[in-house]
Amino acid sequence: MRRTLIAGNWKMNGSFAANHTLLTEIIAGLPADNAVETLVCAPAPYLAQCAEILGKSTVAWGAQDVSAHAKGAFTGEVSASMLADSGCKYVIVGHSERRAYHAESSELVAQKALKALSENIIPVVCVGETLEQRESGETSAIVAAQLQAVMDVLTAEQMGSIVVAYEPVWAIGTGKTATPQMAQDVHAFLRSQLAIKSAEAANAVRILYGGSMKPENAKELLAMEDIDGGLIGGAALKAADFLAIISAC
Numbered sequence: 001m002r003r004t005l006i007a008g009n010w011k012m013n014g015s016f017a018a019n020h021t022l023l024t025e026i027i028a029g030l031p032a033d034n035a036v037e038t039l040v041c042a043p044a045p046y047l048a049q050c051a052e053i054l055g056k057s058t059v060a061w062g063a064q065d066v067s068a069h070a071k072g073a074f075t076g077e078v079s080a081s082m083l084a085d086s087g088c089k090y091v092i093v094g095h096s097e098r099r100a101y102h103a104e105s106s107e108l109v110a111q112k113a114l115k116a117l118s119e120n121i122i123p124v125v126c127v128g129e130t131l132e133q134r135e136s137g138e139t140s141a142i143v144a145a146q147l148q149a150v151m152d153v154l155t156a157e158q159m160g161s162i163v164v165a166y167e168p169v170w171a172i173g174t175g176k177t178a179t180p181q182m183a184q185d186v187h188a189f190l191r192s193q194l195a196i197k198s199a200e201a202a203n204a205v206r207i208l209y210g211g212s213m214k215p216e217n218a219k220e221l222l223a224m225e226d227i228d229g230g231l232i233g234g235a236a237l238k239a240a241d242f243l244a245i246i247s248a249c
């Protein structure tokens with residue numbers, strides 16, 4: 001059984017005051033018998049604050065990126081060991097915004113996933129197609145290539161411990177959501193790709209859907225067989241919306 005994971009991606013949003021309110025409201029609003037694994041991915045300067053506020057809660061925290069290098073002269077980068085020091089359990093790698101605005105290749109994303117795993121941090125590997133690619137029938141080829149780059153460098157055992165997030169680029173922050181069936185089709189395809197590497201990994205890996213998931217559409221999306229949770233952007237910034245998505249699981 002794959003445990004449902006609901007992960008918030010705050011992107012470049014937040015302040016000490018706003019985060020304090022958001023995190024305390026999330027902790028207070030979670031049901032006592034919450035079976036859903038809950039995660040917030042905060043900007044690096046706020047990871048210590050997450051540790052302080054979430055430390056005694058069941059909510060995990062993670063980062064939104066990690067360096068592909070271990071240490072040294074890489075000004076501005078944050079290493080996996082630094083994230084581990086900050087108590088991160090997860091890190092997002094290959095978000096479409098990083099691929100688009102920072103020219104991150106799938107090979108670089110794979111190296112980042114490897115570095116995260118070397119510090120026992122679970123990489124949430126994002127894949128997804130643009131609208132143009134979907135319309136020209138390239139969705140499967142694009143997501144397969146993005147995933148393959150990671151499968152090329154990870155062992156079958158390592159593959160079994162990652163999380164994959166399918167995030168159609170055209171649905172991120174746009175209010176457009178893939179229909180549950182559209183998302184399910186890609187999730188099932190991704191799982192079949194994972195199975196080429198390892199049947200165990202294919203069965204174990206949680207594949208999250210991301211792209212304008214909100215309280216109104218979460219239930220239908222999360223009911224699909226191969227959708228094991230959500231990576232939530234905008235709706236993760238409002239405690240009520242984030243909690244409503246968790247309740248929809």
Ligand code: PEP
Nearest residue numbers: 172173210211212233234
């Ligand atoms: C994201 O940034 O990963 C995301 C899915 O954003 P949104 O929910 O705002 O579309």
